[in-house]
Amino acid sequence: MTNFTRRKPSLRTAMLATVAAVATICALPAKAADEVTPERLLNADKEPGNWLHHHKDFSATRFSNLSEINKGNVKNLKVAWTMHLGGVEGGGIWTHGGLEGTPIVENGMMYVTDGWGSVYKIDTHGGKGTLLWKMDPKTDHDWAGAVACCGVDNRGVALWGNLVISHTLDGRLIATNKDNGQVAWQRQVADPNKGEVITGAPLIVKNMAITGVAGAEYGIRGWIAATDLASQKEVWRTHTIPGKGESGHETWKDDKNSAASGGGSTWVTGSYDPATNTLIWGIGNPGPDWDNEYRPGDNLYTDSSLALDADTGKIKWHYQHTPNDPYDYDSVAEHVLVDIPGPNGPRKLALEADRNGFAYAVDRTTGKFVWGLPFVKKVTWTKGLDAETGKPVEYDPNKPVQTYVAAVTPSRTNLETDFCPGNMGGKNWPPTAYNPDLKLWYIPVIESCNRIKVEVMTPEKLKPREFWTGGGPSQPVRITGSVTAIDVTTGKVAGKFETPFPNLGGVLATPDLVFSGQPSGEVMALDAKSLEKLWEFNTGGGVNAPPMTFSVDGKQYVAILVGLGGAWDKWFIDATPELKRMQPGSMLYVFSL
């Protein structure tokens, strides 16, 4: 009896044996070649078939030199395969989630996220998509969804070593084993109890994950944080609103401690210049958004381009676009790092297309203004930029509260007013793309005006997890869009392809094409020079995410996530009534010839 019992494997032993066998099988395909090293991330452009960074490369060009699909044959582009994803459920103040992510592809394996931060690994070999695993981080819907100003969003993952690095709306940084989809470790980086959430993709620099935060509509004090992926410990955290005694604190001139809840979010993935070991990151609006008299002063570093030492987080320079902003004109956009020939050798520029309707080039070594121009059809809040400084011409550094074109500017004496571009921009988070051969920079544009009703704020109105906006928008005017090309050598508009709806997804550039989408469902390819439309496919769902391209088995594909979420269908839909018809959805489309 005893012997027999001993020989018979117990259930526990059997279970463990099965687990071990599965683990061995799963572990086998992991090859050293698939380890994502800092060197590979630095040289991402040497892997043309892969898309290793959120913005394709550290310079945030979103340019791929794959050219199997080109202007001669793009008319034959068709759906290769699709995949339904999840994450459409609501939570907090949101009735549903959407898709804003950029797929990452490495050696034929694709990693995408849905709005609640689930990560999907998809094998794209063989002309089809096979879901290998899904990591569901079990995001706390009500905790995070109640303080997400602008939707249930997640813009994607990054790769490091054998791990997939991602964020969740409820403030976590998660490392998932690439082979089996098991969570290796996670760390709470942002705190929804303070109104902080995370929607951006991480940026991996060396062995660090750089995280940005959202929440300027909820009275946060913004920051950028670096986590050492090896030790899982925080390396540095730099607040975007300087504390007492720090340079820039003097630009908050009130006696109400407005800097402590001054906003300055960092929710779009930044870029990195390895030559100078500098992170360049866009900083969001000050809070309260529309009552700038609450926070007299320039309010640094809100609405600024910020350069930081990647190892220490120390601020190297800043360039502020809209001082003492009364419009909600985030400068949170990505910065595209480009080198163009100049009279004294190459000019090293950082390009940013701002919510305020102006495109800027600044010297990325010094932060000095080089050129700026409006990229939208209508600007009413300023007469233009000063040619030397790039500041709005009405800007007066001696005035504590800026009024710009006072007749249209929200203020305590102008409590309800229309201005252009509206508070969504201009250009919002959807990313630009840059063609280095043509020196053309493509901006996904929201051609808009809207109306702001100001609410005068008092310190008693500041409550954790409640809106801290000083007013709200409404949409009396139809909003359209465009893809606008800027010639970076001249700083002039080179072309504009107008669209009936705002561009809520972003742009991809290839040698002779530009890809983009519409929230009414269309994905399209334009001629890179003339911006003439060469191909279009209606996905039947709202495009709210950027296209990307990759190759596998020697064949080029274009991929895009489709599912309208974000802020538009809750706060801005009246400006585009036809989009009320668009249904929530969650779908991956992949195209090939």
Next chain:
Amino acid sequence: MTRHNRPPAGAIVAFVIVATAAITASADAQSADPTDAGKAVFKRANCVGCHKWHGNGGGGYGGDALSLRKTELTREQIIETIGCGRPGTGMPFFTRGAYDSVKCYDMSREDVGGRIPPEANTFLRPSDVEAVADYVIAHIKGEREPSYSECVKFFGDTSRVCDIYKAQQQPTVSQTTNSGQSK
């Protein structure tokens, strides 16, 4: 005799289970809130999207959802506002046929014109509208600032959404102590 009088162990267990179940059931019956159906409508019809779970609404991106805590509307007025929305604002109408077959504020679709409120994503039946109005009156109207226990009652305890109200309750005590010391 004694042995016979003593009930078998199994019977004791059974009795305990039955008794516990009975007590639990009666506790449930006591705590069962007649306005729970209205709370479900409050969630399903997305009242929370603008008025928030606590009903305070507020400015910000959501526009100006009025505070249901501070509302002075009567039950009848709340019912009409839910059914017909508020002309000229973002408060939608939840009754099918409002301003057409159903009279709203004595106005037809023609009378209300461009100020017609948006149509809600979900239409509610009259019994649902009454239920949600009763929930608002019982649990939101006239209440002061939202509390931890109210929050947990709304969400249950699986989300961290209520943690800040707990945190707010504790520091109040220590702040009082501190200010006492500084004085």
